[in-house]
Amino acid sequence: MFMITLEQGLIISNCALLVFSVFSSVLVYRKSKKQITTLHQQLKHTQSEYSALAKSSLGVGRRLKKLEQRMLQGQVTGFNTSDEAIYQQAQKLVDLGASAEDLVNNCGVARAEAELLVTLQRQTTH
DSSP: OOOOOHHHHHHHHHHHHHHHHHHHHHHHHHHHHHHHHHHHHHHHHHHHHHHHHHHHHHHHHHHHHHHHHHHHTTOOOOSOHHHHHHHHHHHHHHHTTOOHHHHHHHHOOOHHHHHHHHHHHHHHHO
C-alpha cells in the first residue's frame, strides 16, 4: 500500500499552498493591471477635457477683454435709438421715485431690468 509520511504530507501541502499563492497572485496582478489601464484611460480623458475647458476659458477671456476695450472706447452700440429712449425714460421715472412695477407697465422693460434700475438708484442715493 501507498503510505505518505508526515514529511511528505507537509511537502505536498506546502506545494499546493505555493501553487495556490502563485495562482492568486497572477489573478490579483491581472485585475490590478486592468484597473490601472482603466484609470489611465480615465486620466487621459479628464486631461483632454481639462485642456479643452482651459482653452475655451482663455478664448472667452480674450473676447471679454476685447469687448471691454471696445466699450471703453465707445465702439459698442448695443442699443438702437428707440431702446436708448426707453431706458432714458425709465431712468427719469426711477429718479422721480417710480417702482419696478411702474417701469414694467409704463416703459415696457423687463421686470429684471426694472428691478435692477430701481436697485441701482437706491444704492446711488444712499
